[in-house]
Amino acid sequence: MRILNIEHVESGMVLARPIYDGAGSILLGAGVELTVGYLGRLTELGYSQVYVETPESLDVEIRELMSDEMRRQSIATVKKIFNAKSLDFEAISRLVDDIMDEVFATRGVILQIFNLKDRDSYTYQHSVDACCLGIGFGRRLQLDPIRLKKLAIGLLLHDIGKVTIPDEILNKPGKFTPEEYKKMQTHPMAGWHLLKDCDDLSPLSRAVVLQHHEKWDGTGYPAGLKGDEIHPFGQIGAIIEVWDALTSDRVYRPKFQPHEALEYMMGSAGRHFSADLIKKFLRSVPPYKIGATVKLSTGEIGVVVAVDTEATMRPRVRLLDSPIERDLATEIDITVTEVL
Ligand SMILES: [Fe+2]
Incomplete structure (x- = not known):
């Protein structure tokens, strides 16, 4: 495939x-x-x-952090949780355990998911994808399982405040008016309010909800916190949230390819994100997905068949219509020129 x-x-x-x-x-x-x-x-x-x-890609196996079935079920559960009258912490905890089990079963898999989204369910899909990516990233950061679960719960709930934003604003295909933008910016605080009476919820999870739009240089919201004033889990939340949003199709633009999103995020290191954390993140995400069809500087076209978690920039590429593989980790004069 x-x-x-x-x-x-x-x-x-x-x-x-x-x-x-x-x-x-x-x-x-x-x-x-x-x-x-x-x-x-x-x-x-x-x-x-x-x-x-296609015939030449029949044996290319795409291993990802989460199966389609798990993702589909999780999205349905999140939809129920977000729209219930009171917060069902048990259901949240069970769902996060299931997603963690699934991600932990994928040893050595790079941070790759099939994060297909559609307009009407974007927030639920984004919540599940962010949770899954956050577990993968937190594992790379060697967080202990108890803290990792709190991070994952925070990411699953980070946008729950969006249930208070009218659909016309949430799904608007064009640019926001200043008033609409202001309304959008209320969602971290709205989320915090929705969760404030849930005694089972850890302060670490709450930090993700409240701070995932804070920026390293103090230009974020709601509080305009700067640098280490932002909780580490808020900093991780910001990175995961932007990565998943950039690499997903939106009503107002098609998705960025991973290598384009990486470039954007590298450019924002030290401004929007902690430079140290972004360096670690960039080592965990591949610029070219396994299964991506790429054109090489030799003019050849092939499929990315493997990405080394220690050298994500240099994948192994199987050429179409040929058994030849180009390993960019060793063939250092060859580059990827286009993603098809
Ligand atoms: Fe958000």
Whole structure:
């Protein structure tokens, strides 16, 4: 299986992974032959990439932090939790245990998930994806399991305050007016208020909810905290939240490729994020996903088949229509010039 941007998909190619809508129903099943009509509809719905099966990618296995099934169930559970009258901490704790089990079963897997999102369920999907990525990153930071779970709960709930923001603002395709932006910025505090009577919730989890939009240089919200005034879990929350948002399709723009998102985040080190923490994060995320179709400086096209967790910038690439693999870790004069 391999990943292709929709503009590079040819009609007749076979879909390798189902595409779900926000309610968890299958829009297009695996094995479906993609037609011009389907591709047009997917583009209209805001999807920019699909997983396809082509003869030369049949044995490329994509290992990720979370299975499609686990993600689908988690999104449904989060939706229930966010919309319930009172906070069900038991349900939150159980869900986070399940996601942690799943992530821990994937030893040596880079921070990669299939973070497909749609407009109506964006917040629930983003909550699950952020939780999962945060567990993967926290594991790389060697947090002990008890603290890691508190981080994960914080990330699962970080945007719960968005339930107080009207849908017209949340799903607005264009730019916010100053009033709308102000309203959006109330969500960390609104989340904190929604959670304040939940005695089981750790202050560490609350820090993620309240501080995930604070910025290292003090230009964030709600409190404009600076540097180490921001709790380490708030700092991690900020990084994970921006990474997942940038690498997801939004109503107002298609997703950034990981290498583009990495460049943005590197540029924001020391301004939006702690430089030290961002360095660690950048060592944990690959600029090219396993399964990505890439063009090399040799003019050859291939599929990323492996990424070393110690050298994420230099993947191994299997050329299309050939058994040859280029290992960029050793073939240092070859670079990736384009992600297709
Ligand atoms: Fe947020």
